Amino acid sequence: MHEKANSNMNLLDQAIEDARARYIAANPKSEVADNSAGAHMPGGNTRAVLHYDPYPLTMVAGEGAELVDVDGHRYVDFVGEFSAGLFGHSEEKIKRAVHEALDSGIVMGAPTRYERELAALLCTRFPSIDQVRFCNSGTEANLMALSAARALTGRDRILVFREAYHGGVIKFPAGGQMLNVPHDFLLADYNDTEGTADLIRRTGDELAAVIVEPILGAGGNIPGSGEFMEMLRYETEKTGALLIFDEVKTSRIGPAGMQGELGIKPDLTTVGKFIGGGLPTGAFGGSAEIMSRFNPKQPGFWNHAGTFNNNACSMAAGSVAMGQIFTPQRAMEFLVSSEAFRVSLNQMFAALAVPMYCNGMGSIFAVHFTHKPIEKATDISAGNRSLRPLLHMEMLLDGLLLCNRGDLFLSLPMTSAHFSSVRVGLEKFIDRHKPLIEQVLQVSHR
Numbered sequence: 001m002h003e004k005a006n007s008n009m010n011l012l013d014q015a016i017e018d019a020r021a022r023y024i025a026a027n028p029k030s031e032v033a034d035n036s037a038g039a040h041m042p043g044g045n046t047r048a049v050l051h052y053d054p055y056p057l058t059m060v061a062g063e064g065a066e067l068v069d070v071d072g073h074r075y076v077d078f079v080g081e082f083s084a085g086l087f088g089h090s091e092e093k094i095k096r097a098v099h100e101a102l103d104s105g106i107v108m109g110a111p112t113r114y115e116r117e118l119a120a121l122l123c124t125r126f127p128s129i130d131q132v133r134f135c136n137s138g139t140e141a142n143l144m145a146l147s148a149a150r151a152l153t154g155r156d157r158i159l160v161f162r163e164a165y166h167g168g169v170i171k172f173p174a175g176g177q178m179l180n181v182p183h184d185f186l187l188a189d190y191n192d193t194e195g196t197a198d199l200i201r202r203t204g205d206e207l208a209a210v211i212v213e214p215i216l217g218a219g220g221n222i223p224g225s226g227e228f229m230e231m232l233r234y235e236t237e238k239t240g241a242l243l244i245f246d247e248v249k250t251s252r253i254g255p256a257g258m259q260g261e262l263g264i265k266p267d268l269t270t271v272g273k274f275i276g277g278g279l280p281t282g283a284f285g286g287s288a289e290i291m292s293r294f295n296p297k298q299p300g301f302w303n304h305a306g307t308f309n310n311n312a313c314s315m316a317a318g319s320v321a322m323g324q325i326f327t328p329q330r331a332m333e334f335l336v337s338s339e340a341f342r343v344s345l346n347q348m349f350a351a352l353a354v355p356m357y358c359n360g361m362g363s364i365f366a367v368h369f370t371h372k373p374i375e376k377a378t379d380i381s382a383g384n385r386s387l388r389p390l391l392h393m394e395m396l397l398d399g400l401l402l403c404n405r406g407d408l409f410l411s412l413p414m415t416s417a418h419f420s421s422v423r424v425g426l427e428k429f430i431d432r433h434k435p436l437i438e439q440v441l442q443v444s445h446r
């Protein structure tokens with residue numbers, strides 16, 4: 001049995017090697033660019049998630065939902081900047097807003113109308129946010145939310161979930177993470193309602209906060225069940241800990257993010273990614289009572305700083321993006337159409353009797369190699385993970401950019417032609433590799 005397992009894995013390795021050889025032949029200029037970047041950045045890289053073997057494509061241009069690489073190939077962009085690219089690459093209103101902001105003064109070092117406009121839009125939109133503060137990224141928003149929770153409660157422990165991602169220094173992959181900030185983190189399993197409730201109760205008045213993604217993103221795009229999320233609200237309230245929703249990605253689901261879909265009001269919410277229209281930003285917000293601690297007109301206020309918190313370009317782009325483009329109505333329509341597309345891919349997999357499944361919700365989902373929905377991070381088998389590089393390479397070779405871990409992020413400029421292209425690409429992939437997929441998954445089940 002062992003020999004059979006090895007030979008199946010060798011077949012997979014061979015298929016990946018074959019795809020990589022075709023990729024190398026097709027992308028010589030990206031290879032040269034990657035090699036020369038290695039002289040000045042470790043591995044030629046400044047953002048680990050963008051690395052894949054043998055080397056990533058270097059992009060030179062983008063338009064709508066498409067990108068062109070340095071070797072001249074055109075791609076449909078389902079990476080969608082890991083959800084920040086909601087508006088695509090050339091939205092005219094956003095470009096105009098940025099140009100206007102630049103024309104009015106690049107670094108004014110003072111409050112401007114732009115952050116006031118965006119703040120008003122976010123507070124109107126998200127039920128838990130009465131007041132908001134901006135920062136530079138989703139990571140920073142989460143760092144601020146965690147520090148605020150500790151300061152507010154006078155407690156130190158923070159409950160997080162295995163496989164959660166809250167930023168470059170707040171992440172909990174299976175193998176651990178050397179670079180995390182040194183908070184006193186307690187780990188629980190996502191969607192384990194009973195086990196997590198028990199841990200919250202046992203931690204009692206030492207617990208400052210629970211931070212949770214309403215969809216466990218990097219961990220496989222696993223939606224939190226209603227029961228699980230409601231339990232978090234109930235138990236944190238009972239023990240006096242803050243509940244923080246990390247909606248850095250999921251705030252694009254529906255008009256009021258996942259908190260709107262679930263009907264749950266967290267104490268603090270963090271957002272980022274697309275809310276700056278594709279430019280760098282992040283924000284955290286909550287009740288007027290909590291946020292009043294940041295009011296510099298009050299004695300003893302918490303001094304939250306950041307040179308670029310109100311960067312004019314990001315704030316101007318964000319206020320147009322959220323106020324004129326991704327309106328609540330548009331967000332609702334986008335959720336309905338993107339969810340219908342995700343469901344249609346799953347129907348296609350079922351019709352082709354292939355063990356594949358798009359897990360997630362609406363415009364955020366990942367292709368998994370499994371017959372049924374993934375509900376817990378532990379449902380992701382080794383075989384499922386090992387097939388990802390093959391899917392990624394084959395789709396790239398077909399002009400379809402997916403994240404190397406299998407995620408797809410849909411964007412507003414996508415047309416039915418873009419949706420058909422990924423459907424056809426997946427069909428071709430299945431046609432070519434179905435026996436191998438089945439063999440690898442049988443191996444991983446033994």
Ligand SMILES: Cc1ncc(COP(=O)(O)O)c(C=O)c1O
Pocket residue numbers: 082136137138139140142165166167168213217218246247248249272273281282
């Ligand atoms: C759920 C979640 N939280 C936080 C972050 C961090 O955001 P940023 O990359 O802007 O720091 C990310 C980024 O991928 C994310 O997906």
